[in-house]
Structures are given as C-alpha cells and as structure tokens.
Amino acid sequence: MAIDARTLLLSWLLPGIAGLGAGVVLMAPKEKAAMPKSSEVSADRSETAKLPDDPTVIQLAALAGRTGEARKKIEALFAENAPDEAIAEWLAPVLIADPAWLESFILTVHEPRRIDLVRATIWKISEISPDAAWELVRSSPFAAMAARTTGSDVEREGLDVLNGCHDSPLAAEVLFDPANGFSTEEATKFFRFGSQNTANNKRLLKEWFAGRWEGEAPECVRAAWLNLRWLEESTLRELEKEMPEALETQAERFESLGKLTATAGMITEDPSAEELGILGPEELAQFAESRTEAGRPLPLETLAELPPELRGQTFDTYFSYLYPYHQDVAQHALDVLDQLGLKRSERQALLEGAVAQEWSFTGDHEKALEIIARMPDREAAEERKGEVLEDLVKFDPQTGLEFIKTMPSGELKERMEKLAAEGMP
Amino acid sequence: MKATRLLIPAAVFLVALGGTVGVLKLASTPAPEQENDGVAAASKPRHREESAFSEIRGLLRAGDIEGAKSALRRLGERDPLAFFELLAKLPGMPGVDDIIRESAARLPWNTKEITALLNRIGPPEWRDLAWGAYTAARIGTVPDEEIFDVGIEARSHSSLSGIRQLMEDAAEKRPDSFLEMLNRKGGTSIREDFFEMLMKHHPQRAAELFATIPKGSPGSNYDRRYILHARARGLPTAENLLATLKDLGERGAYSWDHAPSLVFQVYSKATPEEREKILEAIASQPVLARNRMLGGVFYESDKTVSPEEFARVVKIYSTPLLQREALESWMESQEMDPSDRSWIHDLPTEKLKQRAQEILERR
Numbered sequence: 001m002a003i004d005a006r007t008l009l010l011s012w013l014l015p016g017i018a019g020l021g022a023g024v025v026l027m028a029p030k031e032k033a034a035m036p037k038s039s040e041v042s043a044d045r046s047e048t049a050k051l052p053d054d055p056t057v058i059q060l061a062a063l064a065g066r067t068g069e070a071r072k073k074i075e076a077l078f079a080e081n082a083p084d085e086a087i088a089e090w091l092a093p094v095l096i097a098d099p100a101w102l103e104s105f106i107l108t109v110h111e112p113r114r115i116d117l118v119r120a121t122i123w124k125i126s127e128i129s130p131d132a133a134w135e136l137v138r139s140s141p142f143a144a145m146a147a148r149t150t151g152s153d154v155e156r157e158g159l160d161v162l163n164g165c166h167d168s169p170l171a172a173e174v175l176f177d178p179a180n181g182f183s184t185e186e187a188t189k190f191f192r193f194g195s196q197n198t199a200n201n202k203r204l205l206k207e208w209f210a211g212r213w214e215g216e217a218p219e220c221v222r223a224a225w226l227n228l229r230w231l232e233e234s235t236l237r238e239l240e241k242e243m244p245e246a247l248e249t250q251a252e253r254f255e256s257l258g259k260l261t262a263t264a265g266m267i268t269e270d271p272s273a274e275e276l277g278i279l280g281p282e283e284l285a286q287f288a289e290s291r292t293e294a295g296r297p298l299p300l301e302t303l304a305e306l307p308p309e310l311r312g313q314t315f316d317t318y319f320s321y322l323y324p325y326h327q328d329v330a331q332h333a334l335d336v337l338d339q340l341g342l343k344r345s346e347r348q349a350l351l352e353g354a355v356a357q358e359w360s361f362t363g364d365h366e367k368a369l370e371i372i373a374r375m376p377d378r379e380a381a382e383e384r385k386g387e388v389l390e391d392l393v394k395f396d397p398q399t400g401l402e403f404i405k406t407m408p409s410g411e412l413k414e415r416m417e418k419l420a421a422e423g424m425p
Numbered sequence: 426m427k428a429t430r431l432l433i434p435a436a437v438f439l440v441a442l443g444g445t446v447g448v449l450k451l452a453s454t455p456a457p458e459q460e461n462d463g464v465a466a467a468s469k470p471r472h473r474e475e476s477a478f479s480e481i482r483g484l485l486r487a488g489d490i491e492g493a494k495s496a497l498r499r500l501g502e503r504d505p506l507a508f509f510e511l512l513a514k515l516p517g518m519p520g521v522d523d524i525i526r527e528s529a530a531r532l533p534w535n536t537k538e539i540t541a542l543l544n545r546i547g548p549p550e551w552r553d554l555a556w557g558a559y560t561a562a563r564i565g566t567v568p569d570e571e572i573f574d575v576g577i578e579a580r581s582h583s584s585l586s587g588i589r590q591l592m593e594d595a596a597e598k599r600p601d602s603f604l605e606m607l608n609r610k611g612g613t614s615i616r617e618d619f620f621e622m623l624m625k626h627h628p629q630r631a632a633e634l635f636a637t638i639p640k641g642s643p644g645s646n647y648d649r650r651y652i653l654h655a656r657a658r659g660l661p662t663a664e665n666l667l668a669t670l671k672d673l674g675e676r677g678a679y680s681w682d683h684a685p686s687l688v689f690q691v692y693s694k695a696t697p698e699e700r701e702k703i704l705e706a707i708a709s710q711p712v713l714a715r716n717r718m719l720g721g722v723f724y725e726s727d728k729t730v731s732p733e734e735f736a737r738v739v740k741i742y743s744t745p746l747l748q749r750e751a752l753e754s755w756m757e758s759q760e761m762d763p764s765d766r767s768w769i770h771d772l773p774t775e776k777l778k779q780r781a782q783e784i785l786e787r788r
Contacts, residue, residue, distance in 0.1 A: 046487040057488045059517055064485035093517070128516035129547040167544065167580060196580070265609055267641040293647045294611065295640040321646040323682075324674040363679035363713050396713040397744055423744040 062093040067101075070094045084113070088120040096125060096132040099139035106142050118146035119153070119161050126164040133162060134170035137180065144180045159190045166195045172203035176212075184212055187220075194223025201228040202239060209243050217250050222283075225254040226261075257283045267296045273305035285313035292321045300333045300350075304340035315346050319353040323361040330354065334371065344376045351375045355384055365392045365403065382412075389416050397423035474500060474507040481511065494520060501528035509542050509555065516548050529555040530562035535575050544580040552579070553586035561590040569595060570606055585618060596622035604634055611643025617651040624659025631656045632668055650683065657690035663702035666691045678714040688721030693729075700734070708741045716747055723755065730755065732768035740773040752777055756784055763788045 051057055051069050062070035070090055077087050095102055106114055122143065126133040136143045150157045159182075165171055172195070174180055175187040195201060204224035208217055228236045243251060256278040260271060276284060276298070284306070291298050297318065303311045322330040337350050351371055359368040368388050375381035389412070393400035397420045404420065407413045472478060477500050484493040497518070501508035505528040512518070512525070532539050543559060546552040560576040569591060576587025585592070592615075595603035600623055607616050616638070623631060635652060638645050653669045669687050670677045678684050692703050707718050722738055723730065730738065735755055742748045752772075769781045 046489070047483065049487065051488040056517060056519055057490060060485045060490065060493075060515065061488060063515055063517070064482040066486035096514075127547070129513065131513075131545065132547075265611065265643075266639065267643065290643065293613075293645070294643045295646050324677060324680070325646060325649065326640075327674075360681045361679070361683075362676040363681070363717070364676070392713075394744070394746060395716045398712065423746040425743075425745060 059090070059093040063097055065097050067094045067097055078109075084117045084120040085124075087117060088124040091117075091121045092124040092128065095121065095136050096129060099132075099136040099143075102136065102140040102143055114142070115146050115149050116151040116153070118143055119149075119151045119156070122147055122161050123156070126162055130165035130168035131170055133165050134168055134174045137162075138170070138174045138177070141181070144182070148182060148186055159186055162190070166191070166193070166200070167197045169197050169199040171195060171197070172200040172207075176203060176207055188213070188218045191220035191223065192218075194220065194227045196227065196231070198228065198232050198235060200224070201231070202235065205236075205239055206242070209247065211244075217247075222254055222257075225251070226258050229255075229258045253278055253280055253283065257287065260287055261290060267291065267294050270296070270299060270302065273302050276302065276306060277310070279310070281310050281313050284310055285317075288314040289317055289320075292317070295321075295326055297322065297326070297329055300336060300340060304342055308343055308346070312346065315349040316353060318350055319357045323357045330357070338374070348375055348377045348380065352380070352384070355388070359388050359391070365389075365399070386412055386415075390419065393420045394423060472507070472510075474504055474511075477504075477507070478511055485515070490519065493518070494524075497521060498524050501525075501531075505529070505531040506533075506539075506542065509546065512551070513545050513547060516551075521551075522554060525551055525554050526558040529558035532559055534563060534567070535571065540575065540578045544578070549581060549584070552581075553584055556586040557590055560587050564591055564594050569599075569603060573606070573610075585615070588615075589618075592619055593622050595619075597626045600627060600630065600634060601637075604637065608638055608642045608645070611645070613644035613647050614651065616644075616648045617655050620652045621655040621659060624656060628660045628665075631659075632672060635672055653683065653687060654690050657687045658694055661691040661694035661696075662699050663691070663695075663706045666703060667706055678710050679717065681717050684714065684718045685721030685724065688718050689724040692722050693724070704738060704741060712743045715741065716743055719747075719751075723751065733771060736768070736771035736773060739777065745774065745776055748774065748777055749780055752780055753784070756781065761785075 047066060051061055051066075055073075058069045058073065061067075070093060073090050074087060074094070077090065102118070106118065109117060122133055122136065125136060137147050138144075147161055148158050156163075162171075172187075172191070175182045175190060191200070191204060195204075201224040204220055205228065207213075208221045208224075213221065225236070228239075240251070256275065260275070260279075276287075279287060288298050288303070298314070300318070303314055318333065319330055322333075333350070334354060337347060342350070351374055355368050355371045358364065358371060365388060369385065372381050372384045372388065375384070389400065389403070392403065393416050400416065401420045401424075404413055404416045407416075477496065481493050481496045481500070484490075484496060497508065497512070500511065501524045508524070508528045509532075512521070529543070532542075539559070543552065543555050546555055556576065556579040560572050563572050572591050573588055576591060579585075579587030592603070596619060604616070604619065607619060620631065620635075623634065635649075635656070638649065638652075653672065657666060657669050659665075666687060670684060673680055673683050688703070688707065692700060695703055704722075707715055707722075710718060719738065719742055735752075739748050739751050739755075742751060763785045766782070766785060769778050772778045772781060
C-alpha cells in the first residue's frame with residue numbers, strides 16, 4: 001500500500017493526537033476526583049498562598065520545606081548589608097530543610113565573606129539541631145571546608161565551630177568519611193574530650209583498630225574506650241573481639257584506668273604499686289588527682305615504688321586539696337618524703353606544693369619557712385623565702401619585724417626591713 | 426477498502442486514548458503518597474506517624490501555626506515518642522511548652538531510647554523542659570536513686586534539668602537520705618547545688634549535714650569548698666560567715682583560698698545592718714587573717730561600695746600600705762566626679778586623705 005502524506009495525516013496522526021488529547025482531558029478531572037479531601041490537600045492548596053510577614057511563620061515554613069520566603073528575606077538582608085549573624089539566623093532554617101542548597105547559594109555571596117558567613121550559620125544550626133549541623137557538613141563540600149577553616153573569629157578555631165555537636169551520632173561518621181575531606185588530626189583534636197554518644201565511641205575505636213593512629217593512641221581513643229565502658233560495657237566487649245593483638249597492651253592500660261576510676265561510689269582501699277604500674281604517666285596523674293579530690297590520696301610510699309618516669313607528674317599536685325581536711329595526710333607525707341629515695345627534683349616539686357598550701361591556707365610562716373629550709377634546690381628556696389616574708393611583712397608587719405630580727409644580715413633582711421617600715425602605722 | 430480506511434483512524438484513536446490514560450494513571454497514582462517528603466521518605470521505611478508528620482509540615486508550609494500546634498498536641502497525646510522525634514526538627518515552634526511538658530510525662534520510663542531521644546532535642550530550653558517533666562513525673566513513685574540515675578544522663582547536665590526538681594523535693598523533705606546517696610555516688614558540683622537548695626529549706630541543718638560528707642567520697646574535697654560558698658551566700662549574715670569559717674578548721678579564717686571568698690559571698694548579699702556586723706567580725710580576727718579576709722569585700726563589689734562605706738572598711742586594714750592599695754584600686758573602679766571631694770574628709774587617716782587628693786588632681 002502506498003501511503004501518501006494525506007493518508008498518513010488523516011488515518012494515523014490526527015486520530016492519534018485526538019486520542020492523546022482525549023485521554024489527557026479524561027484523566028484530568030478524574031485525578032482531582034480521586035484525591036481525598038483531607039486536610040493534607042487543603043494545606044497543600046494554601047501552601048501556595050502568601051505567608052504573613054512574620055519571622056516565626058516564615059522560618060517554620062522553611063523548616064517544613066517551603067523555603068522561598070526565607071530566601072527572599074536573605075536576599076533583602078544582603079541588600080541592606082546585614083551582619084553575618086543576622087543572615088545566619090535565616091540561613092539556618094533553610095539549610096536545615098535543604099542542606100545541599102548551600103553549594104549554589106554560596107556562589108552568589110561575595111567571596112571574602114563566604115567562610116565567615118557559613119561558619120556563623122553552622123554555629124547557629126548547631127545550637128538548634130546538632131544533627132542538622134553534621135548533615136550540612138556532609139551535604140555541602142563548601143560547608144565542610146568552612147568547618148575546618150578558621151575564619152576571622154579566631155576564638156573559634158577550625159572545627160571548634162561544631163563544639164556543641166560532639167554527642168550527635170553523626171559526628172564520627174561525618175568526620176571519618178574520606179568523602180568529607182577531614183584529616184585524622186582534625187578529627188583527633190575534635191574528639192579530644194570524647195563523646196557521650198555510643199555510635200561515636202564505637203567508630204573511634206574501630207578507626208583505632210583499623211590503624212588510623214600509629215604508636216601511642218591519642219587522648220580521643222582513650223576517652224572513647226572509657227566512655228563506652230561506662231555507657232555500654234556490653235558493646236565494648238563485643239567490639240573488643242575485633243581488636244588487633246598489637247593494641248592489647250594499650251587496651252589493658254585503659255581497662256586498668258577504667259577499673260580503678262569507674263568504681264563509682266566510696267573509695268575504701270588503696271591500689272598496690274603493681275596495679276598502678278600498668279597506667280601511663282598521664283593516666284596515673286589523673287587518677288592520683290581524683291584520689292586527692294576524694295580525700296583518699298595515694299600514699300606517697302606507694303607512688304615512690306613506681307618508676308620515676310611514671311610517677312613524676314603526680315608530685316606537683318600532691319598537696320592540693322589536702323588542706324584543711326587532710327592535714328594529717330599532708331603532715332605524714334612531709335615526715336616521710338626524705339626517706340623514700342625520691343629524686344631531687346621530685347622532692348623539690350613536693351615541697352613547693354606543700355609550702356604553697358601551708359602558707360596560703362594556714363598562714364603559719366614558721367611552718368612554711370621550715371618546709372622551705374628542706375628544699376634541695378637552694379636557689380628556689382631563697383626565692384620562696386623572699387615571697388613568704390614579703391607577704392608576711394605586708395600583711396602582718398609586727399610579726400614580720402620580729403622574725404626579721406632573727407635573720408642574718410643581708411640583702412633580703414634589708415629589703416624586708418624597708419617594706420616593714422612602710423607598713424607600720 | 427473504505428471500511429479499512431475508516432477503521433484505521435478509529436483504532437489509532439482508541440490506542441492513543443488508552444495509552445495516554447494508562448500512562449497518566451501510572452504517573453499519578455503513587456504521587457499523593459510520597460508527595461511531601463519526596464525522595465528521602467520514599468526510599469526509607471515509613472514512620473508509623475508519617476501521615477501526622479506530613480500533615481503538620483503541610484500546615485507549617487501553609488503558615489498555619491495554630492493548626493500545626495493542635496496537630497502536634499494530638500500527636501503528643503497519641504504517641505509522645507513520635508511527638509519528640511518531630512519536635513526535634515521544628516526548633517522555634519512557638520507556644521509548645523505545655524505540650525512538651527505533658528508529652529514528656531507520658532513517655533515510657535527509663536529506657537536508653539528515651540534518654541537518647543530527649544538528648545536529641547536541639548534547643549536547650551526545650552530539652553531542659555522535657556527532661557524536667559519526664560523525671561519529675563516519677564518523684565514519689567519511683568525510688569530517688571533510680572530517678573537520679575536516669576536524670577543525670579540529660580545532655581548538658583550543668584543545668585541539672587533531669588534532676589533539679591527531684592533535688593528540690595529531696596532538699597525539703599528528706600535531705601539526710603538524699604545527701605547520703607550523693608556522697609555514696611560521688612562526683613563534683615551536684616552537692617553544691619544540693620546545699621544551695623538546702624539553705625532555702627533547712628539552713629540550720631547545713632553544718633551538721635556538711636559534717637557527714639565522708640572521706641573517700643569521690644570529688645568531696647573539691648565539693649566542700651563550693652558547698653561552703655553555697656552555705657555562705659544562702660544566709661548572708663555575720664553569724665553564718667563565722668559558722669562556715671569554723672568548718673574550715675581552727676585556722677580557717679587565715680585561709681587565703683577560702684576566707685576572702687566566703688566574705689565575698691556573704692558581704693555582697695548582706696543587708697546594710699549585716700554588713701556592719703560582718704565588718705565587726707572581720708575586725709575581731711588576728712591581724713594576718715583580718716587583712717587577708719578584707720580582700721573579699723572588694724572582690725567584685727568595688728563598684729557597689731559607696732564612699733561612706735569605703736571609709737569604714739578601709740579603717741579595718743591594720744597597715745597604711747594595705748589601706749593605700751585598697752584606696753587606689755577602689756578609686757580606680759569608681760566613676761567619680763573629680764570636683765566632688767567631700768567624701769575625702771571621711772577617710773580615716775591623713776595619709777589616705779592626701780593620697781586621695783593626689784589621685785584626683787591627676788585626673
């Protein structure tokens with residue numbers, strides 16, 4: 001059959017188009033009729049109606065996905081040269097609803113302003129929804145870049161802008177996802193105080209197992225271990241099974257610290273030197289301080305049994321908190337500290353701590369000067385003596401003068417006499 | 426041939442019609458179900474309250490806050506858990522405090538999921554409100570310790586939102602057993618807050634309860650210091666100052682770490698009559714203690730010490746050097762009119778009057 005143009009038009013195209021058109025016409029009213037007359041539909045209809053010019057209404061509409069009005073506000077704020085914080089207030093709800101929009105929006109912002117504006121917005125979002133702050137960082141490469149860049153607000157360096165967001169379950173997931181471009185150092189620093197969220201602690205430990213940190217594990221790993229042990233011990237035990245053998249020694253240390261410190265409740269016994277020996281210097285110092293705070297300081301005799309490189313850091317703060325409630329313990333430590341075979345610098349550190357407490361707390365200059373007289377570092381001792389006498393002469397010149405009389409003549413005596421004369425009525 | 430000629434266009438028409446209807450139907454049927462939450466909702470399993478969520482979101486998009494609030498209230502009554510899940514995504518929703526309080530009290534008690542849910546609420550005011558209502562609803566029906574253990578998990582617990590109402594109630598009605606529990610558990614700063622509350626209800630029992638804090642209670646030495654502060658400011662009198670100093674031992678008044686801070690705590694809150702008595706109490710101390718303690722009068726209240734008052738305070742310093750230093754730092758903190766020199770006559774010594782004149786000359 002020969003098909004000419006006219007036949008084609010009449011037999012095929014025209015009826016075809018007519019059928020198509022009729023179908024559309026037929027379906028259109030049917031579609032409407034098929035929709036239930038629920039509130040959803042009525043809401044849907046008025047969703048196109050104009051919103052009142054009320055910031056709360058517009059921001060909530062933005063959070064619920066209608067961002068047009070909020071975007072107009074943002075434009076207006078730019079036009080009137082508003083500060084970053086004011087714009088961030090409006091960017092926050094829009095970006096919570098539509099985080100990916102930042103990528104196109106930011107291109108319309110004057111370049112030198114971009115980082116500061118986005119950081120102000122991340123901060124704003126972190127205050128209202130920590131999860132949303134991480135969603136933004138994950139959805140927008142520019143937000144991730146801004147989060148790690150210190151802007152002109154040097155108080156809030158790099159990732160500190162997400163400081164309210166440690167406990168969001170997304171934190172570790174976003175920071176350790178290579179797609180987001182954060183370095184190990186950045187993540188390590190961010191989690192230095194740990195997280196109270198199980199998902200983050202699990203991820204930190206998994207990263208450690210996978211070899212992210214070589215050698216000594218950083219603070220964030222220890223914090224993750226201890227937090228998880230505290231929050232959900234069963235999860236830690238399960239996870240532990242994946243741990244490479246090479247990390248066992250370090251993990252044992254975390255466990256010891258956990259066992260020693262996590263005994264929430266009254267402290268009734270002192271650990272042995274063997275038990276303490278498994279801790280690292282940092283952990284021991286931290287543990288020793290918690291014992292002093294609790295009024296059960298580790299006996300100096302036990303600390304002296306530990307190797308110097310381990311015990312060294314505990315001596316600076318040994319006497320803190322012993323006054324006024326444990327002066328007997330302080331006195332005992334003073335009585336024995338010369339007989340324990342401690343190094344010269346260690347005795348010096350202990351005596352420095354003791355004299356600071358004694359003079360500041362009891363104001364007993366005779367006792368303070370007795371302690372100073374025992375210091376192995378004579379130069380430091382002279383300096384301390386001068387400081388205590390100066391305080392004494394200034395605050396109690398009469399007593400000071402009486403003491404000065406007993407001193408051998410010299411520069412210190414002259415200086416004190418002069419000061420005392422100024423103080424006497 | 427003619428029949429065929431007519432048949433072909435008719436058949437084409439019908440096929441085109443059927444095809445169009447079919448395609449449109451296919452395209453339109455799933456649409457109403459997945460409309461509001463788009464792609465994300467379609468790919469995830471739907472929430473049991475998805476229709477309520479999209480209804481509320483729809484109302485907000487239409488600017489109908491009152492309507493959204495009513496729908497939220499119904500959701501909170503029906504499914505408090507879902508209510509908080511949605512609320513976490515609607516920061517700034519006005520007028521929902523009551524709904525938060527009521528819904529929180531209805532949440533299932535003591536599960537890890539609820540703790541996590543409440544801690545995900547972004548705005549701190551809402552989080553505190555929800556935690557407060559959630560735990561307070563159990564006071565008297567669940568043991569204190571259980572409520573405490575749940576409430577202490579509240580995020581940013583420095584605001585104590587999960588345990589504050591429990592502590593207030595216990596401070597009034599059962600301070601001994603509650604303090605015993607706090608001592609046993611240990612930890613820092615909560616005991617300070619507890620004594621703050623105790624001072625409102627039973628100030629006369631503060632010293633006695635303070636003495637029950639045992640050796641070996643974690644954080645106790647740290648806490649004692651701040652408990653004394655709370656005790657001092659809770660009852661800003663000279664008598665109470667002396668009582669707190671007494672609990673620092675026999676040389677407590679000498680303590681540079683403690684005594685001036687305690688003076689500050691009471692003096693800054695005391696009435697004029699009590700201020701006089703506090704100054705008398707300080708003046709009766711041995712010289713070193715007296716001079717150390719006086720610093721506390723000026724800690725932060727330099728600005729609030731009037732010229733007449735300053736003249737009385739500065740007299741208590743036992744030495745001209747300390748008097749001069751006090752004058753200099755006090756004058757530094759005042760916004761005084763250099764032409765008004767009448768107050769200078771009240772200063773206790775000639776040396777001070779002269780120094781004050783000199784400083785004013787230089788201005």
